[in-house]
Amino acid sequence: MQQDAEATCSKFDSATSSSSHFRILVGVTGSVAALKLPLLTTRLLELPGVEVRVVTTEHATHFYSPAEVPVRIYTDKDEWEFWKHRSDPVLHIELRRWADLLLIAPLDANTLGKIASGICDNLLTCVVRAWDLNRPLIFCPAMNTAMWQHPITAKQVAVLKEFGYIEVPCIAKKLVCGDEGVW
Template sequence: MQTGVSPKCDLLNGSGTFRVLVGVTGSVAALKLPLLVSQLLELPGVEVQVVSTEHAHHFYNPAEISVKVYTDKDEWELWTQRSDPVLHIELRRWADLFVIAPLDANTLGKIASGICDNLLTCVVRAWESSRPLLFCPAMNTAMWNHPITARQIASLKDFGYVEIPCIAKKLVCGDEGLFVCVCVCVSDILFPQHKFT
C-alpha cells in the first residue's frame, strides 16, 4: 500500500520516542479504540494520547483506555487566562503523528470545510503539514456512496493527509458499512518489522 509515510526511523523525535495522537469520532467503529491504543502501545518507544469528540463517547468505555483521553471539556477547563497553554496547540506540538480513526461523516465534512468547532478539529486545523496525518473513514455504505464523500476525501488528500482504507463489515443497523482496520494498518505502515495477529 502506498501511503507516502516515512518509516519509523525517519519519524522518531530527538528523545527516541514516537508520539501518536489518536483522534476518535462518532462512528460505531470507535468500539475499536481500546484495541487500537493497546496495539500501538505494544510498539517499542511509542507513546499515545487520545482526542475524542463528544459523539465518540457513546461507543467506548473510557476505563478501557490506558492513556490520557482529552475531550472538549479539557480544552476549556485547562485554559482560564491568557497566559495558560492552549490544549489543541500543545497536543499538536506533542505529537509526531496524528491518526484519526474512525473518521465519521460529520467530522470528515468539518475537516474538509476547515471548520474547527471542537478539540479534535482544532488540532487538525493547527496541524503542521510536515508531520503525517492519517485518517480512516468509517460510515454506513449509503453515507459513503453519497457524492459529497468522495469530494471531501479528495480535499483531505489535497491537504496532504493519508487515507487508510476501511474494510466492509455488518453494522448494528444490519447494513454493510466501512469499519476501521487501522490497528493493523498503522503498525504495518510505520513499523513493518512488527506484525500483529
C-alpha cells in the first residue's frame, strides 16, 4: 500500500509539473443528470490540451456506467486506500493541487446543501472544502423543479456565489420524472 501511495503521489507530481495541459476535475453527484457524465468527459477531452479526472459521489454511480467514462474516476474508497500512514498523500489535497478548474456537474440538492453548510463527509465535498479560491469552481445545479423552487435552494446557491463560485443555471425542459420545469 505504501508503494501505491507513493506511485499516486508521483503521478500527481508529474501531472502538476506539466504546463502544457489544463486540468479539469469533474465532480459528479447523485442527480439523474449524472447519466450525462460519459458525454461530458468525452467532450471535455476533445478540447486541445485538456486533462480530465472525475470525483464521484456514491449516489452518482447509480446513473452512469464507469466503463463508459474515458478518464480516471475517484471514489470515497480511494481516499481511504491511498492514505495509510502519516506521511502518505491525502487524495482530496492531491486532487485539489492537480486541478486548474473544478466543475461540479451535476450538483444535486444534497451536495449543494453540504457545500453551502461546510459539510465535508465524502471525497468530493472534501475537495471543495480544501479548494483554492484563486482557482475557478463552476457548479451546475440539477434537481427536480420542486426542489429547485424550495426557498432554501436560492439561499444555498447564493452562499456558493459568495465564495466566488460560478453558477451555470438550470435549464427548462421535460424532466426524467415527466414534470416540465427547470433542471
